[in-house]
Amino acid sequence: MRIARFQHADKIKIGKIDDDTVRVFADAPPIEAIIASGLGAAHRLDVAETVPLAEVRLLAPLRPSSIRDFVAFEEHVDGVRRSVDGSAGVPEAWYDAPTFYFTNPHAIYGPGDDIPFPAASVARDFELEVAAIAGPEQSVFGYTIFNDWSARDLQSREMQVRLGPAKGKDFASSLGPWIVTADELEPYRDADGFLDLWCAAEVNGVEVGRDLLSNMGWTFETMIAYAGRDSLVKAGDVLGSGTVGNGGCLAELWGRNGKQDPPPLTDGDVVTLTVEGIGSLTNRITSGSENRELPRVRRRDPAQARAERQS
Structure with a gap:
């Protein structure tokens, strides 16, 4: 259904x-x-x-109380690392457990909505994902398409602080076009419990990426169980698969090609994500409002700080 x-x-x-x-x-x-x-x-x-x-x-099929976004595809990790700092391979820690971050549940967009990127961003990107919707008792109620929009230039700066991503991600996420209940996708499940679904991404009608969802490192059931460890997953929570490989985002392709080819998204570009058995989700890129400059940081003089503590 x-x-x-x-x-x-x-x-x-x-x-x-x-x-x-x-x-x-x-x-x-x-x-x-x-x-x-x-x-x-x-x-x-x-x-x-x-x-x-x-x-x-x-409309967006739901307004979740929380969104956990995993990074479950090795190829994506390798490609984006090449894009960010030129390093290759996958960190050994990736294999220990399905890592995720929390993104903003208050900036959800649906099918056909315009996506307002931070006006200052010039490295605008999409991320092709499938999201599981948690059901009662950490079950999977259903699935939808998830676009984890990314301002890569903002993300790269803030993650130098070893925290985040934050402003590079929290401005927009798209969900849709509907929720496909878990029972409807059971015929696609392989012997190891993965959903064998083709996922494709197009920019202005040109396909730039395609991969199988079954190339994930962990099943959605495993990711839900891990998310609930020492914590709480409630019915209606959204858990993203992470970006599929083989062009599931532009940054991966930038890393592999050694340059921004295909180019970053700009105002007016139309991104369509299609997942077998679920449907298609389309959005157009726009720019949000210009932001004021931040007040300058207060830098502390370590010697002065020590003197103040001693006085």
């Missing part, structure tokens, strides 16, 4: 997509409550009406 949030007749509604038709749920609770109730309850929701898909405006 494909569950969507959408706008129709000036109201936000929830329903399931059947080909070119939307079957609108009757008296549906918020999507977060549907996810928390589990797959069985979701399949039992009643339908109140049907409307053509062409008459609705798809």
Whole structure:
């Protein structure tokens, strides 16, 4: 089942997509409550009406309370390291556990939305990912496409402090076009538990990357279990696969090509991510507002600081 949030007749509604038709749920609770109730309850929701898909405006399928983004593809790690500092290979620590970072759940965009990049950024990038939506008791409720937009120039500077990423990432994430429930993708699961789905990225209609989701280092179930270790994963939390390899982002290609080829995204560029069994997610690049200069940092004189402590 494909569950969507959408706008129709000036109201936000929830329903399931059947080909070119939307079957609108009757008296549906918020999507977060549907996810928390589990797959069985979701399949039992009643339908109140049907409307053509062409008459609705798809929205981000949910507004998660948290987003964990993993880095589960070796090829991506190697390519981006080449882009950042010229080093090659994958750090041995990558193999120990599925590493992730938290990004901003308050800057979520949906299908067809314009993405406002930081105006100062000139190294604008996309990231092709699949996200698992956590269900009850750390199960997988379903999957959606996830674009982890990246301002690589901002990201490179701030990560020199050994913390982040922060402002290079927190301005936008895209989810959509809907949630495909986990049971629908079971036929794609291989013997090791990975989903054998083709993922592709296009910029202005030209394909720049393609990879299999099953090239991940860990399954989504393993990543959810690790995220919940000594912590809490709640139903509705979003867990990104990390960027697929073989051109799942521009930075990987920059690292392998030794130059920014293909070029960074600019205003007006259109990025489309397509995942087999899920669908396509398209967004256009724009620039956000110019920011004021920060106040200058206060640099402390170590000798003066010692004198103050002694006085």
